[in-house]
Amino acid sequence: MPLFIGLMSGTSLDGIDAALVRCGEGRPALLAAKGIDMPETLRRQLLALCQARGIDFPALAAAETAFCRLQAEAVTGLLDDQGVAPDEIVAVGSHGQTIAHAPHGYETGGAPYTLQLDNPSLLAELTGCRVVADFRRRDLAAGGHAAPLAPAFHAALFGAEAEWRVVLNLGGFANITLLPPSGLESPVIGFDTGPANALLDDWYAHHQPGRFDPGGEWAASGEVDQALLERLLDDDFFRRLPPKSTGREHFHRDWLEARLTGQESPQDVQATLAELTAASVALGIEQALRHHSASGDISLIPCGGGAHNDDLLGRLERCLPRASLTRCERFGWSPDWLEASAFAWLAWRRMENLPGNLPTVTGAAGPRVLGGVYSA
Known part of the structure; x- marks a missing residue:
């Protein structure tokens, strides 16, 4: 080859x-x-x-x-x-x-x-x-x-046999690829779900030394501001049906700061941004599964830099109780x-x-x- x-x-x-x-x-x-x-x-x-x-x-x-x-x-x-x-x-x-x-x-x-x-x-x-x-x-x-363009590759690499699989790329922005079990006459679905490391890294670098929050430790030290989270999730992008994609031209620090009251602690904002990523990923996955009328458990395969963020992965597990996290390494890939x-x-x-x-x-x-x- x-x-x-x-x-x-x-x-x-x-x-x-x-x-x-x-x-x-x-x-x-x-x-x-x-x-x-x-x-x-x-x-x-x-x-x-x-x-x-x-x-x-x-x-x-x-x-x-x-x-x-x-x-x-x-x-x-x-x-x-x-x-x-x-x-x-x-x-x-x-x-x-x-x-x-x-x-x-x-x-x-x-x-x-x-x-x-x-x-x-x-x-x-x-x-x-x-x-x-x-x-x-x-x-x-x-x-x-x-x-996103990677879903065709995801299908070639992780094509499911008897289970629903979701490949989750946690880069600057999060995108998902929903892979139906083989034998089903169901198409592969994939789209951007919203911000991931782009906002997390930007907010961290603005308040802490370094470019990113190792393992999500700073986010884990804060508390989720539910009122702020609701304001962030009220963005039209999260309600939009796929196909959809996004980037820094939509989600950036000015977008975030326009939704702050000024009373939030920096670490609580970081925790809320991590929760925003997990919640918007969960919304996207559930939306894709409903499109296929899929029921039962799914295998969630995280990749990208966010796959090393233990705090973020924990939030995803809480937001997606029907999903079991499966490491890429199980398939022989980093x-x-x-x-x-x-x-x-x-x-x-x-x-x-x-x-x-x-x-x-x-x-x-x-x-x-x-x-x-x-x-x-």
């Missing part, structure tokens, strides 16, 4: 993940992975672009170049670590860094758009590898949300590399001229081959 590399930098802006994956007609296999932390200067540049009110082209170009060079460092480092030559890689699947995502466009009054900061031509030049990039806009052109691996697999789909999206997830008019190819 041929070799592919997947690159992922999520909305948490904490680093770049590179996964070396063997892909083919059978089950994909993760061979190795490498993570590179995001330099603080670049992280601030990217965050400023995510929150910018106007376009600063020199700033955009500088951040894109720095981001691409960091991607290249991840790829070449992974190849060197594994003793693999660039010409042994069929393609690198590059997701890029999401800067803005508005699949409806109505919030800005313009056309639908999704913008991932990337420079696949430079990445091919720096690594000597063919690159597949710009995965999202083909689905958007077909009327879809262009997100929760840290699942999203990067998805883009290796999507690159394989592109090179085989196979569809990469699921219309039941994104709402696109039909299956589409995703991504453009950039020669080495």
Whole structure:
């Protein structure tokens, strides 16, 4: 089976993940992975672009170049670590860094758009590898949300046999993939449920040293403010039916602070944000299960950075009593590399001229081959 590399930098802006994956007609296999932390200067540049009110082209170009060079460092480092030559890689699947995502466009009054900061031509030049990039806009052109794209990979990897399974990605934002038991004539469903690490990390970094709350310890020290939680959950996004996706253009610290009274303690806000993530995930899962009239227990498979947050996982168990937590490791995969691996697999789909999206997830008019190819 041929070799592919997947690159992922999520909305948490904490680093770049590179996964070396063997892909083919059978089950994909993760061979190795490498993570590179995001330099603080670049992280601030990217965050400023995510929150910018106007376009600063020199700033955009500088951040894109720095981001691409960091991607290249991840790829070449992974190849060197594994003793693999660039010409042994069929393609690198590059997701890029999401800067803005508005699949409806109505919030800005313009056309639908999704913008991932990337420079696949430079990445091919720096690594000597063919690159597949710009995965999202083909689905958007077909009327879809262009997100989430990982559910097709989740279905290939975790396809259920006799149970309902939910793959839960806890990155900057949370998204779910509902996998029906095999044999049922039920489609895979997936969508964003709301904020996860993006708000938690931002609030933590504003009040504590460090970028994130290790294990959710600070959140666990606070008390959930029920009145605040109700105000947060009153956002229209949580009532919207799928397909749906979101990002920093909707949920950000200004959104949070507009709902604060100013009397809350910082750690209580952190606890409430953790509860918001758990409650909104539970709402989304129950909504998806109702769509299928599914009953009984489900297996919940967390992945992403939030899979290491013990406080958050405990809240999820309380909010979802019918769910049993199942670690990714049971299936031979680390929760840290699942999203990067998805883009290796999507690159394989592109090179085989196979569809990469699921219309039941994104709402696109039909299956589409995703991504453009950039020669080495």
